Amino acid sequence: NAGVTQTPKFRILKIGQSMTLQCTQDMNHNYMYWYRQDPGMGLKLIYYSVGAGITDKGEVPNGYNVSRSTTEDFPLRLELAAPSQTSVYFCASSYLGATGDRSGNTIYFGEGSWLTVV
Amino acid sequence: LAKTTQPISMDSYEGQEVNITCSHNNIATNDYITWYQQFPSQGPRFIIQGYKTKVTNEVASLFIPADRKSSTLSLPRVSLSDTAVYYCLVGDMTRDDKIIFGKGTRLHILP
Numbered sequence: 001n002a003g004v005t006q007t008p009k010f011r012i013l014k015i016g017q018s019m020t021l022q023c024t025q026d027m028n029h030n031y032m033y034w035y036r037q038d039p040g041m042g043l044k045l046i047y048y049s050v051g052a053g054i055t056d057k058g059e060v061p062n063g064y065n066v067s068r069s070t071t072e073d074f075p076l077r078l079e080l081a082a083p084s085q086t087s088v089y090f091c092a093s094s095y096l097g098a099t100g101d102r103s104g105n106t107i108y109f110g111e112g113s114w115l116t117v118v
Numbered sequence: 119l120a121k122t123t124q125p126i127s128m129d130s131y132e133g134q135e136v137n138i139t140c141s142h143n144n145i146a147t148n149d150y151i152t153w154y155q156q157f158p159s160q161g162p163r164f165i166i167q168g169y170k171t172k173v174t175n176e177v178a179s180l181f182i183p184a185d186r187k188s189s190t191l192s193l194p195r196v197s198l199s200d201t202a203v204y205y206c207l208v209g210d211m212t213r214d215d216k217i218i219f220g221k222g223t224r225l226h227i228l229p
Contacts, residue, residue, distance in 0.1 A: 004161075031215070033217060035219070041221070042203075042205075042219055042220055042221040042222055043162070043205075043219040045216060045217065045218050045219075048215060048216060048217070050215050056215070056216070058216060058218070059218060088159075090161045090162075092161065094217075106152075106164045106167075107154070107162070107164065107217060108163075108164075109160075109161025109162055109163065110161055111160065111161060112159070112160070112161055
């Protein structure tokens with residue numbers, strides 16, 4: 001069981017370059033999330049999706065874009081990389097059934113993608 | 119998600135029991151309390167969830183008083199490998215799509 005897979009694991013970008021962080025999950029989860037975590041800090045939600053074709057902004061969406069064309073994939077796009085986007089990026093997913101089990105929705109995280117913008 | 123307050127950091131020694139308290143005065147009737155653990159250079163992972171009284175699993179125990187305005191994560195006989203950040207989340211997972219993590223509690227276990 002692969003769970004949540006992120007690529008690449010490490011990347012160095014130059015200022016102004018663009019790139020896409022890939023995220024895929026094989027658990028048939030409907031919810032997916034992107035977080036960033038700066039050194040010594042907590043997680044900040046960038047974007048999230050409650051299903052294919054539906055995305056919404058989190059706490060810190062500026063400078064990023066997402067799409068959700070399939071249930072499995074949730075790529076994060078950085079259009080014009082800036083040093084402030086140097087961070088570790090975590091993709092995550094969870095499942096919420098139609099009947100709404102309030103106790104559920106455990107969130108599963110990927111291993112992270114370390115991005116440095118120079 | 120309900121607003122939560124946790125200590126920023128805690129130190130303890132190997133073999134001790136560690137209790138991390140989370141305050142959530144505005145918890146709603148349908149809210150559950152969930153704790154996540156994040157080791158250095160890894161994504162967070164679920165450790166325990168509860169609604170009321172006490173929940174125990176192989177990793178930790180979660181104590182929730184009757185008024186549910188706080189909860190305590192208890193880690194028995196910690197080891198160096200329990201050094202991590204612990205996050206308390208309180209919410210109704212059928213309603214709260216925007217899952218926001220706070221700063222968590224940075225637990226440092228000393229030899």
